[in-house]
Amino acid sequence: MKKLPLLLILLLSLGFISSANAAVPSYITEDTFDNICRKVDCSWDISDYYIKNYYLKQIHKAVAISYSKSGNRYSIDYAYFTWQFPNKPRAKSEALKGCRKEGRNCEIFLLNNSYANADLYYKLINSTSSSSYSSSSSNNIPTNAHAIGSSWVCDTGYKKVGSRCNKIYVPKNASLSGTSWKCNYGYTKIGTSCQVVPANATATSSGWECNTGFTRDGNSCNKVEVSMDYIEELKKIKELLDSGVINEEEFKKMKQKIIDNM
Helix, strand or coil: CCCCCCCCCCHHHHCCHHHHHCCCCCCCCCCCCHHCCCCEEEECCCHHHHHHHCCCCCCCCEEEEEEEEECCEEEEEEEECCCCCCHHHHHHHHHHHHCCCCCCCCCCEECCCCCCHHHHHHHHHHCCCCCCCCCCCCCECCEEEEEECCCEEECCCCCEEEEEEEEEECHHHEEEEECCCEECCCCEEEEEEECCCCCCCEEEEEEECCCCCCEECCCCCEEEECCHHHHHHHHHHHHHHHHCCCCCCHHHHHHHHHHHHH
């Protein structure tokens, strides 16, 4: 029997050559998470979010995920995306920091446009489950679904992905809304989480902004202090208007100038 070369034996023993690493694609693609979510349970619209907030973003960027296992099948429970950092270590650090909030166990999965964790990729794409479908039904109704006529629909709290029903991810301080979720009153959607809207602020499509008369200071809105000089100047021009020295149009122009110079 022909013996393996010593160098090849060393590489195999050190893990430089493995079937797992050989199976990892060279680069990520637009349908990266679509392909992965056919093998594992993805509990939210991770594929759409990945395309908008990672795939199209500039480097340096990273994705950290938290996952769990039930039987022989894995589930991606949470994913945190970061982008446009000065270097790879910073991107990885921020992704892990964001993912590990609330005590999650997370690993870096993607780094820039490549897979950063070959073992994790191979683990996920080889995830299988003998209980994805019910053999008791001639319609092959999947788990977490029920029959409607000659077809089936997913139960409340689940969303159809291919021929499966995946659980809809609902973050803290949010509630289920159709096949997605919405933040509870007093909270605003930022990425895949709901953050509280501080006092004297209003929720916007991208977060929140302070109301008129208030200025942002970190995560709060502080009242803008009006200087006495500003008040005195307004009093003076009002006296000029009342005494007939200036007319209404001149008063408005002078008032606006004072406001602009605050």
